Amino acid sequence: xxxxxxxxxYLIKTRGQQVTLSCSPISGHxxxxxxxxxxxxxxxxxxxxFSETQRNKGNFPGRFSGxxxxxxxxxxxxxxxxxxxxxxxxxxxxxxxxxxxxxxxxFGPGTRLTVT
Amino acid sequence: xxSVSQHNHHVILSEAASLELGCNYSYGGTVNLFWxxxxxxxxxxxxxxxxxxxxxxKGIKGFEAEFIKSKFSFNLRKPSVQWSDTAxxxxxxxxxxYKYIFGTGTRxxxxx
Numbered sequence: 668x669x670x671x672x673x674x675x676x677y678l679i680k681t682r683g684q685q686v687t688l689s690c691s692p693i694s695g696h697x698x699x700x701x702x703x704x705x706x707x708x709x710x711x712x713x714x715x716x717f718s719e720t721q722r723n724k725g726n727f728p729g730r731f732s733g734x735x736x737x738x739x740x741x742x743x744x745x746x747x748x749x750x751x752x753x754x755x756x757x758x759x760x761x762x763x764x765x766x767x768x769x770x771x772x773x774f775g776p777g778t779r780l781t782v783t
Numbered sequence: 784x785x786s787v788s789q790h791n792h793h794v795i796l797s798e799a800a801s802l803e804l805g806c807n808y809s810y811g812g813t814v815n816l817f818w819x820x821x822x823x824x825x826x827x828x829x830x831x832x833x834x835x836x837x838x839x840x841k842g843i844k845g846f847e848a849e850f851i852k853s854k855f856s857f858n859l860r861k862p863s864v865q866w867s868d869t870a871x872x873x874x875x876x877x878x879x880x881y882k883y884i885f886g887t888g889t890r891x892x893x894x895x
Binding site: 670671698700702707709710711712715717722723724725757761767769770771772773774775776777 | 875880
């Protein structure tokens with residue numbers, strides 16, 4: 668079974684631009700979560716989507732948004748990029764339907780975003 | 784607000800030494816606890832998890848963790864580390880939702 672895939676793997680953008688990152692979950696996984704990983708901050712939760720609805724949200728400004736499609740693929744958008752948005756953005760998927768398996772997250776390789 | 788603290792940011796050990804990485808969380812209710820590992824050049828992967836029951840849980844590659852509710856801790860242990868355990872380790876907590884709070888990570892370097 669293919670793992671979580673994220674595209675693109677690397678991205679360089681300029682301050683003020685916007686960016687869209689994509690995540691394809693493991694087949695059969697319907698929950699997708701996004702994280703920002705930076706040195707010293709660890710992983711910070713951005714949001715989680717399930718059945719095309721944002722189910723949980725972290726403490727990030729409104730410039731960070733996301734969506735999920737009917738095939739469970741998810742996109743994350745960051746508008747008006749700032750230097751501080753440079754980070755590794757990770758996507759994770761998990762099974763749904765309740766039970767403990769639903770809490771086990773499978774991570775993708777991440778998208779390395781550099782803002783100049 | 785929930786938080787997770789990993790006090791050891793960098794740990795260096797020799798092969799065969801014992802390992803204990805600290806993890807403390809702040810939340811008074813029921814929690815689910817996890818340790819994830821990120822080997823160099825690889826994805827984050829689940830090492831072990833605790834939901835309820837026996838507070839001593841065993842994971843992959845000989846790792847174990849103990850949940851001590853009174854101390855709000857979930858420390859990771861391994862009796863004898865190997866060079867291949869060199870990685871970054873993350874503790875995470877969720878309180879029953881699918882919103883995870885991760886610690887800042889501990890970089891472990893094992894010297895051969």
